[in-house]
Amino acid sequence: MKPLPHALAATPSLDRWIRLTGEGGVIAFTGKVDIGQGILTALGTIVAEELDVARRRVRVVSAHTGHTPNEGVTAGSMSIETSGAALRQASAWARRLLLQRAAARLALAADNLTVADGEIRGEGVNEPLTYWDLADQPFDFEICDRTPEKAPSTYRLVGRDGQRRTDILAKASDPAFVHDSDAELHARVVRPPSLRHRLTELDVDVAAPGRLVVDGSFVAVAHPVEFEAARLARRVAGRARWHGIGSPPRGFDIDESRRETAEAFPLRNGVPSPVPRRRIATTHRAAYSRPFLMHASLAPSAAVAVWHDGALAIECSSQGIEPLRHVIARVLGIDADAIEIRHVSGAGCYGHNGADDAALDAALVARELPGHRVLMKWSREDEHGFEPLGPAMHVEMGASVDAKGGIGAWTHDVYGFTHVTRPSPRAPGVDLLAARFLAEPFEPTPARPALGPEVGIHRNAAPIYSFPDQEVTKHFVPDAPVRTSALRGLGAQGNVFAIESFMDELAQAAGVDPADFRRRHLQRDVRALAVLEAVLDSCGGLAGNRGLGLARYKNRQCCAAVVAEVSVDQETARIRVPRLWIAADAGRVIDPDGLTNQLEGGAVQALSWCLKESVSFDAEGAVTSRDWSSYPILRFNEVPRVETVLLDHPELDPLGAGEATVGPTSGALANAVFAATGIRVRDLPMTPERLREAAAR
């Protein structure tokens, strides 16, 4: 028998997950947060299905310290797999206990009762009982083993078309974001030129009702009127003098000297290991790269904080309110239990952006202005300038092709900076932006290699394909020139871009059709072969200006195949993507429309990265691409028509999918550009300049 879902074992009280309301409703509690992926809608559907109630009866309460189960960080496309499994099992227990109560009341066997929308019926029962007739007492029940769940063949909600997100109307027509919160004081931080700069001088008078907060080199202003707060921030910024500390970064590329000094960890059973790297002779070699990328959330980071009698209440859009609470407590020197954090929607974050940092910024201002509800917002310039960046990557591929045209040996060497600097109570340093600027500063955690399976730099470095011999090595570069952290897919995007590009290059060298070449090396991976065939069926084949990409996220989650079709302007060398096809297997589909939305969103975002995006810096290490003109993203006129095919497996567990398409889309695009032009672009982004450079080689 399967063990209890991890989250349920950690929080076994049923009342912490499921409660009935007096008004015929159900409240489900989750420690996960909605960051635009629609997870609260999907979790509510799982609960309604398992409890046999109408979907509209279920309201989902999201992460709130002390009120919801602690489910850590909402990341890694894990929420359906973890919180979904916990809520499904908790709902199954709630249903079972309610039926037991009903059986006692009706003097019937529980097995002979049926439920429809919370109405319990049995033979000879004229007036059905409802769940809410039986809700006079809480569940008061500790879950310590599994109870049977509904058979997926009996589902009436899960997997059905036409499900509607529960939050969208409010987001179109009401205050719905943390940015829209009531505030007594609006706050702004006055940032230094870069992370290396500290305050030298600040000669400014701020008249009431404006307020100035200075703690070392952390400078912030507050004002009851929002526009006045923004103006005040500009005025104070004009009076601040800063000086650089330490040395400027020695370049931003993963150049030869960085590669030579990197720490090598060959994968053994998928785990980076401190063993010597095996040298394997290869006849084909190619190197690929991606630049630093931004999350570039559409909303600048924001948070609310109120300091009252030594306790702090925060509202923010962090992906991990529980770890954040502990780290903020450490900075403020107070007990973590004195801090309450409630998640309130922000704009999509796509990984670790400024949301956590804004919470500390708000807390630092609120501490100085106790009793006031402080709404902290970043400016667009500071969002682009100070968010943790998606790290640059450099990938060197090697292979030897045997006499039959198949791959005999394969090497994959991925070099890069850390992808993992989320604030954590287990980390030795404090990974929140403002902490390093305080009069009594907290330094960030020194960069260290993440050595678990499928994390950071080596996520999806292991190929989906089988080869007679392979050596895959993570190379950790410690001296990141800028702050980096998790961006959608982490290393999977760069690794799959390299693998899928290289597979096409090898197929070309062997004179084999790219799809056939992949089939040969997928061997008996039935699910990967199925998405490959599905995407080819959907698009009608790889003829013309089309390219293919394929991967299974983290080599265990959603399997996705993508075909991109491009056109390249002969004059401008501009690449356009008129069409894109996706086929995906995410196990049991909870909400087909929600899953499609995530797969397509990831694909469009990856096209944007690959075609347009690259962070620029000055010599001091400051980001210079600080608006949407200098950091352009894909626009409505540039997005493809997308057709998505889902391979549903109701009998299997659902698999996270929000990051599944970023790698395959990147590979498909590069391969389509080659198909269209004969030019192989190995360095992202594929701007017209890059295309011309590659053509000249």
Add this chain to the structure above:
Amino acid sequence: MTAFRLNGDAAQFDDGDRDTPLLYVLRSPAVGDMTAKLGCAREECGACRVLVDSEPAYACTLPAGAVEGRHVETAAGLDTPVRRALVESNATQCGYCLPGIVVAAQALFRTNPKPSRAEIADALDRQLCRCGSHPRVLGALLDLGGE
């Protein structure tokens, strides 16, 4: 006080705020419409878009005094087939760009009730979306025009 109409109703703000960007005035407690969003404050992302006498405008830079006596519409007031089509098609992910897209699309549909895909994309090209919801926004609006 400076008077204007907001989503069909009378609204006003202090004359001292005539030079303040309209977005801040709309979102202030005196007016209290939070649907237009601050994204960039420099007319680059479109999250702040509102209609002024049916013409799309960037509320992040437009001085509030410019709307005196005029009709301002935000996504909150546009309970229209355009907004319903977007909401009912789940044509967003995080939703932060959605109010601006509702406004820009409404402006298009008032002059062109059956736009082509290219016309819709042109009308929305100043609206940024980071989640990649573009294909279904275009699809929802194309379906609306086809009905």
